[in-house]
Amino acid sequence: MLTLRALRATVLVYAVGAAVLLAQLLRRLRRGFREPALPAQPDRVAIVTGGTDGIGLATARRLARLGMRVVIAGNNAAKANDVVSRIREETKNEKVHFLFCDLASLRSVRKFARDFLSRGFPLHVLVNNAGVMMVPPGRTEDGFEHHFGVNFLGHFLLTHLLLGALTSAGSTGQRSRVVTVASATHYVGELDPADPQDRKSPYSAHAAYARSKLALVLFSQRLQRLLAARGDPVTANLVDPGVVDTALFRHVWWGTRAVQRALGWLLFKTPDEGAWTSVYAAAAPELEGVGGRYLYNEAETQPLGLARDVELQARLWAESCRLAGIPDGMGFGVE
Numbered sequence: 001m002l003t004l005r006a007l008r009a010t011v012l013v014y015a016v017g018a019a020v021l022l023a024q025l026l027r028r029l030r031r032g033f034r035e036p037a038l039p040a041q042p043d044r045v046a047i048v049t050g051g052t053d054g055i056g057l058a059t060a061r062r063l064a065r066l067g068m069r070v071v072i073a074g075n076n077a078a079k080a081n082d083v084v085s086r087i088r089e090e091t092k093n094e095k096v097h098f099l100f101c102d103l104a105s106l107r108s109v110r111k112f113a114r115d116f117l118s119r120g121f122p123l124h125v126l127v128n129n130a131g132v133m134m135v136p137p138g139r140t141e142d143g144f145e146h147h148f149g150v151n152f153l154g155h156f157l158l159t160h161l162l163l164g165a166l167t168s169a170g171s172t173g174q175r176s177r178v179v180t181v182a183s184a185t186h187y188v189g190e191l192d193p194a195d196p197q198d199r200k201s202p203y204s205a206h207a208a209y210a211r212s213k214l215a216l217v218l219f220s221q222r223l224q225r226l227l228a229a230r231g232d233p234v235t236a237n238l239v240d241p242g243v244v245d246t247a248l249f250r251h252v253w254w255g256t257r258a259v260q261r262a263l264g265w266l267l268f269k270t271p272d273e274g275a276w277t278s279v280y281a282a283a284a285p286e287l288e289g290v291g292g293r294y295l296y297n298e299a300e301t302q303p304l305g306l307a308r309d310v311e312l313q314a315r316l317w318a319e320s321c322r323l324a325g326i327p328d329g330m331g332f333g334v335e
């Protein structure tokens with residue numbers, strides 16, 4: 001049964017989506033989207049989660065084109081060989097790899113981090129990109145609501161496990177970067193830090209997606225504050241890709257998918273256009289040492305709503321450390 005709360009969340013998410021689509025249409029008609037020009041960076045190593053599809057695939061391809069070593073962290077092992085060989089061929093960069101990582105499993109995230117670190121590569125860029133949207137009710141392997149577990153908590157743990165590698169790579173030369181892919185729906189997300197999965201309410205896929213994106217934004221903001229406070233050579237920024245023509249919408253109402261099929265070419269960004277902001281955040285020289293930004297349309301910045309609430313950031317952080325089994329608060333201590 002559709003509750004009033006679920007209906008409200010649905011209307012708000014659709015309203016945000018419609019506003020972004022209108023803004024994208026106007027921009028496409030006026031001046032289009034501009035591809036950021038970026039220098040080659042052959043000495044850098046990046047991890048892109050969800051890099052076998054959509055925005056993540058386009059991000060991985062672009063970073064490979066800049067000469068970076070790119071490790072795709074994905075749960076789609078069936079596609080891995082094909083994606084890796086296509087990117088290698090298209091970019092003439094052999095330093096593209098796939099490592100299995102299922103963000104719906106904290107065990108798998110830990111195994112991925114071990115596998116990556118055992119190869120001895122440095123790590124300069126972590127793109128927290130993978131995501132699911134409007135999935136039917138269900139739980140991850142660890143019993144978390146799906147959007148919360150995959151979009152947020154898996155990335156929270158992954159960042160924790162890789163922070164040491166990012167810090168040590170950032171200590172020599174250019175700083176390291178954590179780029180987290182958010183969404184405008186975070187503006188309408190609601191989150192109780194004592195119950196960040198909202199277990200007490202009936203399930204609403206729209207509310208769950210928006211909440212997971214709000215959690216990511218709160219996390220990235222808090223991470224940046226803590227990193228800056230200890231003078232860490234790692235920065236954390238958020239990117240909003242806009243509304244992009246990908247398979248993310250596979251679970252949404254069929255009417256939305258019909259609009260995507262019919263008018264996607266005009267209203268939606270292509271995956272490549274959607275990836276530009278991530279690539280800019282990962283590689284733009286002018287962002288050296290700059291953190292705490294919410295970037296959209298390549299280089300523009302947007303204000304944050306509720307996600308600026310420092311107390312909410314801290315409370316979510318503490319609860320997430322508990323849920324992900326990170327007793328030392330990601331090395332920043334526990335309050």
Ligand SMILES: NC(=O)c1ccc[n+]([C@@H]2O[C@H](COP(=O)([O-])OP(=O)(O)OC[C@H]3O[C@@H](n4cnc5c(N)ncnc54)[C@H](O)[C@@H]3O)[C@@H](O)[C@H]2O)c1
Nearest residue numbers: 050053054055075102103104129130131183243244246248
């Ligand atoms: N498409 C849009 O309009 C849009 C808008 C705003 C934000 N985003 C965000 O952009 C990101 C990329 O989405 P997309 O549009 O490219 O969608 P997509 O469905 O094309 O790609 C999502 C990727 O995430 C991976 N993934 C899903 N569950 C996973 C799991 N358990 N473990 C590891 N990987 C998993 C998938 O395998 C896939 O590679 C997501 O975080 C999404 O929320 C997309």
